[in-house]
Amino acid sequence: MSDLSRLGARFLLRRRGTLVRLAAWSVLETGQTFLLGLALARALDDGFLAGRQGTGLLWLAVAALGVGAGALGTARVYGAVADLVEPARDALVRRVVARGVRDADGGAVSRLTQQVEIARDTFAGLVMVSRSFVFTAAGALIGLCSLAPVLLLVVAPPLVAGLALFLATLRPLARRQEVFLTADEAVSARLGTVCAGLRDVTAAGAEDATADAAGLLVDREARASRSLARWSAPRVLALALGGQLPLLLLLFTAPWTLERGVTPGALVGAVAYVTQSLLPALQSLIHGLGTGGSRLVVVLRRLTAYETGHRDGPAEAAAPRPGRPALEVSGLTFAYGPGAEPVLDGLDLAVPHGGHLAVVGPSGIGKSTLAGLVAGLLVPGAGEVLVDGYPARSREAAARRVLIPQEAYVFSGTLRANLGYLRPDGVPDDELAHAAEVLGLDSLLERLGGLDAPLGPAALAALSAGERQLIALARAYLSPAPLAVLDEATCHLDPMAEARAERAFAARPGGTLVVIAHRISSARRAELILVMDGRRVLSGGHRELLARSGLYRDLTGVWDGAPRPPSQPARPL
Structure with a gap:
């Protein structure tokens, strides 16, 4: 208290x-x-x-x-x-x-x-x-x-x-109110699990057992509610x-x-x-x-x-651990459901500190799924994801990683508050100015009226999707996390602005960059490219993959707008 x-x-x-x-x-x-x-x-x-x-x-x-x-x-x-x-x-x-x-x-x-x-x-x-x-x-x-x-x-x-x-x-009321809320949380968690698995419950003939277990929690909440009412x-x-x-x-x-x-x-x-x-x-x-x-x-x-003594945003990232890659994926398998075809199957990958990886592949092949696994938002079915040697869902990994999704979020307040959200101790003006310069926020800053200009509902509505992405990118750039994962976070920017943003992240001191690419130019800027083609996954440089991967050659032709080579007629055996 x-x-x-x-x-x-x-x-x-x-x-x-x-x-x-x-x-x-x-x-x-x-x-x-x-x-x-x-x-x-x-x-x-x-x-x-x-x-x-x-x-x-x-x-x-x-x-x-x-x-x-x-x-x-x-x-x-x-x-x-x-x-x-x-x-x-x-x-x-x-x-x-x-x-x-x-x-x-x-x-x-x-x-x-x-x-x-x-x-x-x-x-x-x-x-x-x-x-x-x-x-x-x-x-x-x-x-x-x-x-x-x-x-x-x-x-x-x-x-x-x-x-x-x-x-x-007041004190007895507070005690009974806490009992009621605890019971309500238990009911909410139980029903969330049951509703997600209704088909399995029916298939296993477990309707009565499931109803009895949920009914006990509902009865407990009802008793707590009556005690509160008395x-x-x-x-x-x-x-x-x-x-x-x-x-x-x-x-x-x-x-x-x-x-x-x-x-x-x-x-x-x-x-x-x-x-x-x-x-x-x-x-x-x-x-x-x-x-x-x-x-x-x-x-x-x-x-x-839970949050007492815990700051909003990630903790200050520690120095890289010697001998461990910035990102390490081993035997990674993931499927959306027990009977579903795996989206990822036995994937192995290592990105060193300071490395730059681009992930390419057709839509729906699992690129964003990989980003979610690296960010700790999804639980793998097999294998593991390590960020600087720590499991992806651990507190230590969260402090070393920042994910920028495709849909950028900008909240009411000021531009300074938005940019410094992942830095609870504040960001010096010279760092803010540097981030604005390297990412190309200068014109947006001038239009909005500076770092401390209020961002109300009208100003937020006037922001374009690209401007929102620039703000989110700058927020991640200023974070203490060394590993940045861009999940199509530049899709609303023009190619020049996208190139500027990716080069800025790649040049961050001690920074490691993983880009879920939607343009082939993002892959060409990367040191390492991961081509996702169902269960067949290839990695390497641009020239190497042009020679080894037919999918990569196809993607290069489509994304570049270059004419594809004419197909050859079938020849007799």
Whole structure:
């Protein structure tokens, strides 16, 4: 919990300006709370009960103005809350996706589709209800004190008692909420496995056993849900004690307070403070914080437990291990399903540190599958993939490898944030300038307005597919990972821009480059070429493969646009 508190404190400290803006608009919104009871009391005591109708109407007009000002504050509050909530959601999504990709975490589906959204919605609700209660209670209590301090003796004790009872239920609620979420993750993981293998379940006649196993998990989740629901009773008692009892006490003690100088208008104003301000605010707090608050704590703890002490993006890559290739593939076999024809069958390959490999072949032959295996996104059926001697799915391999896919992702923020995403400690300006120069981002930088220009939805929509690829390429170029895998990551660039990008990656100090090629020019720039032709795989240089591989000669003719040699007529035996 202390780790979670530190993460939350750092997040809020980085957004001090948003918090100040939220507090300022909340004060304006709360003005109507203070004016409501005060204006009613003055309208009665100084106006209608004193026979001065104009004075009474004037005070009511003041209350109406307070409502208008409060509406303006409420409208501004929602914008400030969005500026606080959306960055939190983006950070959680990055953590969940990073964990799911690295570890093939079965619970990542539940975390991404449900728990992140729970965290987002409950965080927004928590900010709204807690802020509303604090400022509303402050406005109401200050108003009561301004009417007659003795009224605080009637309202404050039951309000404090109700809050204390409510806060005492938060820890048991959080425990039961965690049990419920654990059960939900188990159901999600189980159903994901079952749904993917329904045909095998039916073929093996295992319907009853599979249903029984899934039913046990569903029953466990149902029991956890019922246990969570039973804790609604203490919340109802806390609301009655802190919100409804003060109203009864005000009415019960009215003769006593009137004898001690409380005016009828002040008493009516106090009733208005309780019924129109304190009771609704407390009700929203108990229902919002009681359910959403405990859920938020549990979900955040579960989402950040794995990541505590772990930085977003890959760790700083270590120096190459002596005697080990940058990429080593041995006996690699992979098929999409138990009965499917292998896409890769017994592949052996070694790429030294500083090497440059191009992978070519017709569409659908398995080039991107090989890239996925090197990136650790797929699990081989046989054989192994080693990155600098480490298994492809290990943490050490992830720190030494970066994959740039065909569909480049650019997120909202700034261009600097996009380019430095894989460098949590920041990228110096001279490195950013160098990357922009060697990859050809200068014109894009100028058009967008520099590294720190905001990239909002409109700017992102205006980016072409090639510009998105350039940004993704620069992000990978600036990463500490020495092995770069370009899975058709330059397909939207023109040939000159593609050549510039590949030469830049090949020239990275200590860098190794693997290119899934879609132009023969990419193969000609490589030191080693891998030709994938079903189960028959050949490797070598350009001239060597022209002599040995008919497929490579065909690809060279098609990709170059050169005329293919005419076929010869069949000759007699």
